[in-house]
Amino acid sequence: MLSIPPNAPFTPEQVGWLNGYLAARIQVQSGGPSTAPTASEASTTGLPITILWGSQTGNSESLAKRAAKSLGSKGHQVTVTDMAQVEPQSLPQIENLFIITSTYGDGEPPDNAAELHEYLQSDKAASFENTNYTVLGLGDSEYPDFNQCAKDFDTALEKRGAKRITPLIESDVDYDEPFDQWLADITESLSALA
Numbered sequence: 001m002l003s004i005p006p007n008a009p010f011t012p013e014q015v016g017w018l019n020g021y022l023a024a025r026i027q028v029q030s031g032g033p034s035t036a037p038t039a040s041e042a043s044t045t046g047l048p049i050t051i052l053w054g055s056q057t058g059n060s061e062s063l064a065k066r067a068a069k070s071l072g073s074k075g076h077q078v079t080v081t082d083m084a085q086v087e088p089q090s091l092p093q094i095e096n097l098f099i100i101t102s103t104y105g106d107g108e109p110p111d112n113a114a115e116l117h118e119y120l121q122s123d124k125a126a127s128f129e130n131t132n133y134t135v136l137g138l139g140d141s142e143y144p145d146f147n148q149c150a151k152d153f154d155t156a157l158e159k160r161g162a163k164r165i166t167p168l169i170e171s172d173v174d175y176d177e178p179f180d181q182w183l184a185d186i187t188e189s190l191s192a193l194a
């Protein structure tokens with residue numbers, strides 16, 4: 001099977017996407033009913049996805065990168081971005097917006113998520129009617145405002161007209177299992193989107 005060599009000058013997300021693309025091309029070119037992609041394989045290939053992370057100590061950032069690697073290996077075109085680096089007004093142009101954020105302080109957003117969080121709660125926020133979204137929250141149930149920031153993003157996007165493609169998942173300090181569940185939900189939901 002043709003694939004991108006490990007020392008090629010690409011990020012893991014780019015390698016995942018290129019390998020998915022090559023695999024799909026090879027299947028199509030080789031023809032015949034036994035090698036053509038199935039309907040569900042074909043329909044889940046190549047969606048543009050933006051994962052935004054809000055993180056104080058790196059957990060959400062590292063999960064965003066893991067999610068990108070997994071979704072990229074399925075052929076999606078994934079971009080991972082620090083929430084502080086996005087222009088809030090440009091967000092409604094994103095077709096598939098995936099958010100991973102922790103909560104800090106007393107139910108507050110992490111520092112890099114503060115501006116976007118404030119924008120989405122304000123009257124200035126635009127309509128998101130062309131956006132599919134999902135949110136994964138990282139929190140700690142010892143705090144009274146468990147996963148408040150993730151809840152805020154989830155509610156604000158719904159209020160602005162975005163379409164929630166999978167339910168909000170609120171993970172506790174052991175976030176590996178909820179993360180896997182979130183990814184599994186997304187994978188199933190994406191196959192119905194295209």
Ligand SMILES: Cc1cc2nc3c(=O)[nH]c(=O)nc-3n(C[C@H](O)[C@H](O)[C@H](O)COP(=O)(O)O)c2cc1C
Nearest residue numbers: 055056057058059060102103105107139140146147
């Ligand atoms: C000072 C502090 C305040 C926190 N406040 C909350 C909170 O209000 N609600 C919550 O659910 N989790 C809270 N947490 C837990 C973090 O959200 C959790 O540790 C998360 O995994 C951190 O992810 P991050 O590294 O991406 O920021 C707090 C943690 C710390 C250290």
